[in-house]
Amino acid sequence: MTSFVDRVVLHVAGGDGGAGCASVHREKFKPLGGPDGGNGGAGGSVVLVVDPQTTTLLDYHHSPHRSATSGRSGQGGLRNGATGAELVLPVPDGTVVKTPDGEVLADLVGAGARWVAAAGGRGGLGNAALASPRRKAPGFALLGEPGERADVVLELKTVADVALVGYPSAGKSSLVAAMSAARPKIADYPFTTLVPNLGVVQAGDVRFTVADVPGLIPGASRGKGLGLEFLRHVERCTALVHVLDGATLELDRDPVSDLRVIQDELAAYQVDGGPPLNERPQLAVLNKIDVPEARELAELVAPELEALGLEVHLVSAASHEGLRELAFAMARLVAEGRAASPPAEPQRIVLRPPAVDEAGFTVTREVVPDGDRFRVRGVKPERWVRQTDFSNDEAVGYLADRLARLGVEDALVSAGAVAGAEVVIGPSDDAVVFDWEPALVGGAGVNVGPRGSDSRLDDTRRASRRERRERYEERRVARREARAELEAERRAGHWVDPEPADAGPVDAGPVDAHRPRLLRGCPAAPNPAVQGRRHLLRQGRKSSRLRRA
Numbered sequence: 001m002t003s004f005v006d007r008v009v010l011h012v013a014g015g016d017g018g019a020g021c022a023s024v025h026r027e028k029f030k031p032l033g034g035p036d037g038g039n040g041g042a043g044g045s046v047v048l049v050v051d052p053q054t055t056t057l058l059d060y061h062h063s064p065h066r067s068a069t070s071g072r073s074g075q076g077g078l079r080n081g082a083t084g085a086e087l088v089l090p091v092p093d094g095t096v097v098k099t100p101d102g103e104v105l106a107d108l109v110g111a112g113a114r115w116v117a118a119a120g121g122r123g124g125l126g127n128a129a130l131a132s133p134r135r136k137a138p139g140f141a142l143l144g145e146p147g148e149r150a151d152v153v154l155e156l157k158t159v160a161d162v163a164l165v166g167y168p169s170a171g172k173s174s175l176v177a178a179m180s181a182a183r184p185k186i187a188d189y190p191f192t193t194l195v196p197n198l199g200v201v202q203a204g205d206v207r208f209t210v211a212d213v214p215g216l217i218p219g220a221s222r223g224k225g226l227g228l229e230f231l232r233h234v235e236r237c238t239a240l241v242h243v244l245d246g247a248t249l250e251l252d253r254d255p256v257s258d259l260r261v262i263q264d265e266l267a268a269y270q271v272d273g274g275p276p277l278n279e280r281p282q283l284a285v286l287n288k289i290d291v292p293e294a295r296e297l298a299e300l301v302a303p304e305l306e307a308l309g310l311e312v313h314l315v316s317a318a319s320h321e322g323l324r325e326l327a328f329a330m331a332r333l334v335a336e337g338r339a340a341s342p343p344a345e346p347q348r349i350v351l352r353p354p355a356v357d358e359a360g361f362t363v364t365r366e367v368v369p370d371g372d373r374f375r376v377r378g379v380k381p382e383r384w385v386r387q388t389d390f391s392n393d394e395a396v397g398y399l400a401d402r403l404a405r406l407g408v409e410d411a412l413v414s415a416g417a418v419a420g421a422e423v424v425i426g427p428s429d430d431a432v433v434f435d436w437e438p439a440l441v442g443g444a445g446v447n448v449g450p451r452g453s454d455s456r457l458d459d460t461r462r463a464s465r466r467e468r469r470e471r472y473e474e475r476r477v478a479r480r481e482a483r484a485e486l487e488a489e490r491r492a493g494h495w496v497d498p499e500p501a502d503a504g505p506v507d508a509g510p511v512d513a514h515r516p517r518l519l520r521g522c523p524a525a526p527n528p529a530v531q532g533r534r535h536l537l538r539q540g541r542k543s544s545r546l547r548r549a
């Protein structure tokens, strides 16, 4: 059962924003107390935070789906919905966050570094917050935005100064155990070490960390043995130490050829950042010199290794011979490396790449089988669509107003959209599709009067006294005629309340058949269809009526 995991795919979801509430204040003797719907609460975000106590990504291997709490809906009486709680996911120091395609999103180094993996959705505004001097009693509220959803790959790249590399059983773990307080597993079979081990070494006033990674064999770059998988943990190291075994029983191996093999494998490894592994400062260590043959061999090959440009140390992890010198040599490399590139201040807050221009939007014309389609992309238009309750005409009108104010209408006209054109707001094909119904075609400017009015239709000339008198006369005559007509109907006996039983054709004479019900004395129930349409006309500005297809 493994207890170390250094690569996981994590599925995160921010909490959804709560919906705003549309409500009207009720109080005795105050029939219309004004809008009092509260705002929805924002959804919680999923945040990755470096926690020094966490050393593995094992938890996320077992439960890779994590989501933050959603915000609650607003309520009447100006009660705002509760905000969703943030979900903090502890990750080890040195965790790299990538997209599934391998693009690096964040490199979390240093305790406390934070990264928002999935932001929570905004809460929708309630109708109290949407009220304005011009829109005194909004009959709608905004929906909450859904939280972000993302798949991210977490990779652990251990943060260490020096890495020990070499064949299996060369004594890497033994060296870490001899030089530091770490107690990795040591045994005389290959691949004892299956996960990287870290040890802290103090040499003089330099303190550094040593990483012991699983052994490499020829062909590791092609996946042999444990492959190069674990070299990820070496990527952040300043220096490498080659641990060479002078006491191996394998006949075809000797320290010089071992070194060549490992160097070739290191050269085959692609690093994400920093210099290639084979170009980093290196040391050679000939281990196990407590064994007489190993010491003999070490003394024989040391000049050969030095000729390759390497500093060579003869040590024994068993007898601790030469370890002190080795520790100081490592410390020197580390100090040189640190002086060359001083460690960056640990980033406490990792900001995500800034969003694209929030105010901007684009309109593109696409050719689809059944004609042209205009796609509107932009942070604001897309968010507004998500916030709109399309079952509420008033909310749709508000969306139309917002889009027009942003300039979407004008942009559509310039892009060549005509009445009935298909307009898509959003990225994919399942985005919201509208039929566009502009009142103005040909770019004659956009009417900027209040919703439901059109200044161009207003007659601004004041009527003369004679004109007003004529109109008054016209209205008086029309009223008198209407009264006479009603009186005639009353005498003819049509002016009765229709009973369900006698609502049939018996009562309705040929004259009444086409007459509106109201004229026959029956207060007609408001026709919802007609009302709805008027409603939309009133709410949607003439030039910006959008209808969801």
Ligand SMILES: Nc1nc2c(ncn2[C@@H]2O[C@H](COP(=O)(O)OP(=O)(O)OP(=O)(O)O)[C@@H](O)[C@H]2O)c(=O)[nH]1
Pocket (backbone or CB within 6 Å): 167, 168, 169, 170, 171, 172, 173, 174, 175, 185, 186, 187, 188, 189, 190, 191, 192, 193, 194, 214, 215, 287, 288, 289, 290, 291, 315, 316, 317, 318, 319
């Ligand atoms: N005599 C002697 N034996 C040693 C010395 N160092 C390590 N060994 C032995 O070599 C064997 C392998 O040691 P490890 O430290 O596990 O080797 P490793 O390089 O970590 O091996 P893997 O984890 O399998 O890659 C063990 O049996 C150790 O006791 C040494 O200096 N002298």
Ligand SMILES: [Mg+2]
Pocket (backbone or CB within 6 Å): 172, 173, 174, 184, 185, 186, 192, 193, 212
């Ligand atoms: Mg080992």
